[in-house]
Amino acid sequence: MKTLKTLLEYIKKDKTGIYGVLIILLISLYGILGSIFIMKLNLYDSIYYTVITIATVGYGDIIPISxxxxxxSVTLALAGVGILAYILTIIISSVTENLQDIRSGRIMEKKLAEMENHYVLCGYGRVGTAVFEELMKRNQKVIIIESNExxxxxxxENDNVIALNANATEDKTLKKLNVDKSLGMIITTGSDIDNLFIVLTTRELYKDAWIVSRASKKENIKRLKHAGADKVISPETSGGTDIYFAAVQPNLVHITERHSVDYIKNELDILRKYNCHLENIEYHFHGIKTPVSRTIGVLDENEEDNFIEKINTNKNVRESLETIYSTVNEVHSHWLSGPDKFYLSMAIEELKKEGIVLGVNLSFAEINEFTKKYKD
Structure with missing residues (x-):
């Protein structure tokens, strides 16, 4: 089924059919004009005569005399037969060649070679599926490697998702995945031995890759880190969401701001424009190192609009938010996620132009200076 779908997509991109249609239209135009000026037929009869002559049906109700x-009539018939035979041959040849490409994996190899700024997800079990869902919520590109056909x-599959039936422990598989152009390698198979081998091989092939691995057993966390994993997450204590955040950590930005409740809509609009998301909000109190944090996650446009409407129409909601903002003197932070560093930087630059950004990736001491400043 997947092979047939891939073939149909390939044929759509093939220009053979387009050229064939253009040639048929030109011959049809020749037949219609010739029928009008040479056969002396009206428009409707000209169309009729052209079609039956090209198709070599020839009912005999219209007979050339001069x-x-x-x-x-002979040239029109020969042109029709010739071009139809030629187009049929080209289509059969093209379909055969495309089938060979699919069977030999050339189309898949081309799609893999074109992927960049993507995540490589090894393993599509319970944990892998949860991570994949988090990636899809944020419109990320993903190559999935799964040994179960x-x-x-x-x-x-779509333009952002490629699923490859292969063994991720093999060097030849990893070399196809454009890991050096990816945003991160996420390893979520159920076998710690496989995960360890994939981490070792990936680190050996790609020294700068960001690697996040699942550890089914806590005692294997250190082993995986020693093998080269940047982050190791155990589903015994965490889930797919935690693995996702570990995977996107290089593309997460901690931004500290100061603005009123009335500015929330503008902030969401700017982030939406660059496909970025507020993952949480942290309220900072002077002298207290750990902020009060609330997870936001990915909100779609309807959820964001409903939230803004509640602020504007629900007195209790607005008063609660204004109380919190007033308590922290409007100083708060967010973890921002985005498709990649470029779009994150674009969103942050626009927020800076609005004058609400106090800093990016600030330390506790730096944030504390702002809370003191605005407290006083």
Missing amino acids: PLQKIF DVVEDIE
């Missing part, structure tokens, strides 16, 4: 009419068949 030598010129006979020559025209039945599981791969059920994954819906």
Whole structure:
């Protein structure tokens, strides 16, 4: 089923059919004009005569009489037969070649080679599926590597998702994945031995790759870190969301701001423009190192609009928010996520132009200076 879908997508991109249609239109135009000026037929009869002559049906109700009419009819019939045979041959040849490409994996290799700024997800079990859902909420590009062919068949592919039935422990598989152009390697198979081997191989091939691995057993966390994993998450204590945040850590930005409740809509609009998200909000109190934090996660446009509407129409909601903002003198921080560093930087630059940004990736001491300043 997936092979047939890939073939149909490939044929859509193939220009053979387009050229064939153009040639048929040109021959049809020749037939219609010739029928009008040489056969002396009206428009409707000209269309009819052209079609039956090209198709070599020839009902015999319209008969060429003069030598010129006979020559025209013969050339039209020969052109029709020739071009239809040629187009049929080209289409069969193209389909055969495309099938060979699919069977040999050339189309998949081309799609893999074109991927960049993506995540490589090794393993599509319970944990891998949870991580994948988090990635999709944020419109990330993903290459999924799964050894179970039945599981791969059920994954819906698109321009941002490629599912590859392969063994991620093999060097030849890892070399196909453009890991050096990826945003991170996420390893979530259920076998710590496989995870360890994938981490070792990936680190050996790509020294600068950001690698996040699952550890099914706590005692293997240190082993995976020693093997080269930047982050190791155990689903015994965490889940897919934690693995996602570990994977995107290089593309998460901690931004500290100061603005009123009335500015929340403007902030959300700017972030939406760059496909970035407020993952949480932290309220800072002077002298207290750990802020009061609330997870926001990914809100779609309707959820954001409903939230803004509640602020504007629900007196209790607005008063509660204004009380919190007033308590911290409007100083708060967010973890921002985005498709990549470029879009994150674009969003932050626009927020800076609005004059609400106090700093990016500030330390506790730096944030504390602002809380003191605005407290006084």
